[in-house]
Amino acid sequence: MSSSFLFNQFMGGLTTAMFLFLIASGLSLVFGVMRVINFAHGSFYMIGAYLAWQVVDWVHPTGGEFWIAAIGAALGVGLLGAVTERVFFRTLYGREELYQLLFTYALVLILGDAAKFLWGVGQLSVSTPPVLSGSVTMFGTTQPLYTLFIIAIGPAIAFALWLGLNRTGTGRMVRAAQMDREMLAALGANVSIIYTGMFALSAFLAGLSGALVTPIQSIVPGMDVLIIVQAFIVVVIGGMGSLWGTFWGSVIYGQVLSFGILILPGFSLFSVFALMAVILIVRPWGLFGRPL
């Protein structure tokens, strides 16, 4: 097992990790503030991917259309998230958590079929943007530029989120909402705007990650269901509500998958769920989370 091979597997694991981080960060944010697990997060991801394809389809290929598509898709899904929260979610806040969870699941069902209806049931794909379609030789391996981009963007977004949460006034309010929302509302802050904003932001992140994944993976119906379980695993490992927890949770998950294939080839599928179960048994609030 040469070092270049290990490096290759490591980079592969990092790529998977950063994609998952982008998706899971939104999930974690929503949970931290609103204490609800959003099953429909995977659906937002899928809609982001489809929207990106759609924008690429509409816009005349100029070379920069991918970036327009990515931002457009992210904004579109963010808007979808904001509307969903305002119109539907609001009415469920006083109710049992089970209802909120079921609502998000109803969204999964509805959005899934809506995507099938709008974009058909086949497999769609988007080409890598030309500026990133080359590759670079590193440590004896060939790394596609696009994966390097993704590996760079993960920490960049993590840092941006951290900045937002810890260095801005709004961020302070969000963190306050995470700790004690009743108190925050009692202090006169507009908690409902925070909720809508957070939901929209998480949807934006999900949509963005969906758009960014299109050059690497195919867009198919069912990608929402496949990704949401992985996002759950990451968030559980890292700690629900914790930004850095999600970051490191994704890194761990990515490497376990990547190296798991070598060590126990038949068990990579099993090992991630086992990992999730172990964390929940031993330390339910994850590596970086706080006890609920």
Next chain:
Amino acid sequence: MNATVAAPAPPSRAAAAAPAEYRTVASRIPWVLIVFVIMATVPWVGTRYDTFLAGQIVIDALFAVSLNLLLGTTGLVSFGHVAYFGVGAYVCGILMKTYELPFIVAFPAAGLGAALFALISGYFCVRLIKLYFAMLTLAFSQIVWAVAYKWNDVTGGDQGLPEIPYPDLDWMSAIPGCADLSDGARFYLLSLVLVAVSLAVVHRIVRSPFGRVLTTVRDNPDRAAFLGVNVRLYQLAAFVIAGGLAGLAGALYGIFSRGVFTDYVFWSKSAEILIMTILGGAGFFWGPPVGAAVLVWLNQIVTDYTQYWSFVLGAILLVLLFGFPGGIVGGIVMLWRRLKRLRNA
């Protein structure tokens, strides 16, 4: 947080337990017996397809009732209930197909195997609170799925285990009228009887002092603990019973579908059963079977018209959540009460 906030005693027991003013003519008629008899006549009265649908309803009813033992009675929200269904299906399927054991061995074995797995996983699950509990049940159910998917030699992996044999039902020819029934119809009758017995057992459990403790635990676990109840133990017990029953449902389903496949254990099936239970009404014993019947029937109708069944299901769920949290049975009971009040006023 739960249903105790404003409502009076949850109307989860049927009319017989209610005060005398509810003892109308309606409550004296043995509805359950009537339904059972009607369902038993399906193989003769209906087409082969009707028997097929009825079989599905019956098995789903048992599965949903087992989930409701956790959800409605004990207040435990499980996302991984399908794990026990799957374990039961695979155990029964493997024993009957690979080892060619008779149904009378395989069926209880499936229930026991599922209950055992519920014991092990439940031990860890009940120590967690709400959300983490749900996540861990999901994790265990996906573990079962992953094992079923990869353990090709035993479970058939992605191929699954097609061609599960019917149990030996020749003895049924002795029963008058059953001689010229097909294997499928005979198996349906057998399932109906087994499910009816299981439901009767659950009904007993729910009405017993044990069941009362479960509802106490559901309504206020802290208060129950102060009263000296070992909350964890009762929750675990409910978990194991529910798991075992789900295993029995799974065993029947494997034979009914003529095969056991990994899709039976995927978490979306847990969600389906959850919806069925809530559609019928989680606060009522007969809610889940009603939900099962309605959902199976709806599925057949809707899929005749459109391929967008998920959308319809999601819409139904939305209607339930925003309009009818008590489900169908809840809605009906509410209406019944209103009308009674109108009449008495």
Next chain:
Amino acid sequence: MSRESRISVRFAGIMRATRAAPGKLDEVKRANHHPGKDAAGDGVTRRPSGNGSARRRASVRTEGATLMSPFRLLAAAVVAAGLAPSAAIAADTIKIGFPIPLSGPTAVYGKPVLAGAEMAVAEINAKGGVLGRKLEILSRDSKANADEAVRLSRELIIKNSVDFLVGTLTSAEAPAVSTVAKENKIVFIAPTSKSTILTDEKHIHPYIFRVSSNTDVEGLAGATLMAKWKDVKTVATIAPDYAYGRDSISAFIAALKKQRPDIQIVDQQWPKLGEPDFTAFITAQMSKNPDAVYCSLFAGDFVTFSKEATPRGYFKAIKNRLVDGAEVGTPDEAEALGNDYPYGIIADSYDPVLWSGSEPAAHKTFIEDLKKFTHDKYASGWSIVGYQSIYALAAGITKANSTKSDAVAKALPGLTWDTPVGSRTFSEKSHETFAPEYWGEMVKEAAYPFAVIKDPQLLPTSFPATN
């Protein structure tokens, strides 16, 4: 509005929600048949006509519902379901149930197979049908899922009373549906499933028939081509982890060992069918530095795999010496990949685009008809198997002079029938055709916007029927 009446309005609402509202569902139905979304461009019935019964059933259910207790409701539902006629009663057509993946990664193969079958049905019906009766296809989306395929097949048999089953794409679905066919004694013709498990000694029964070649045939062809590269000493394999993948690889290795005992298998990767991310498998395989690769990935999986492998230099490292026996040489696959196609690999197809030598006239006509039927600019390489299967069934019905599965099942073994690419015969013993396929290097051709097979060879040239 008073509380009581509000509740009864709400209650009526839930009743309405469960009744089959004609307007809304018609809308959905129309939207369902949107021509723009339908690449296959078929106009043939896809859903059985159960409309009338459903509506009747619904109205029986809602009559007098207001004062009911839950038990009565349940009883009413069951009785209504029981008494309402449930199966479609179309006029005297021969019904063929057709479960096949129409969504997901394998739909790129599944849809054209259905289209080919539908074209065959249209042609046969235009000539008056079989035994004076028209054929009708009832297609369903099996999602390449054994569970779904079994459920759909049973429904087609029990609810729609189909006379025959044709279809399924993958070797996960076909063996499962075969058991349904055996139990219900319905003839089942599998157009594309290649795994030997379908018709081996343990699983053969009178009602199963296979039109495509099987993994032994494919493995022999692949091994023959691989053996030609004299400087290849180490070979790796990558295949989806299910019956077809496993069987094709073991057949390939067995055949290769016979021809080139000096070649070593240095790596084997088994991603699951429908894997969204092949990266880890790609890098793991590259680290073993094989000289060549035998690949059984297909359809959407092959698309994803290629797109991830190419930027990592996978194909460059093996100098494009990859042999894939899962029909990735078809125009359908080539179009899906477009310019990202890994030119230079060797692939096969049921139906080539270019011909080395002269193209049979029957084939020319077939291609022209297919293009017209599907409104596609380029003909699919998969439609031919659907087409062949229907004609096989028609020939069987004609020979048996009956539409009963028992009689047709006796007529089909040993039957020879004509297809646009030559005649085929179902073997007596294992009910398959051992059909060869067209293999060759994938190149860029000026006349086509996608990769095509250069100088396609019909391989294997001879196949000792071992089954």
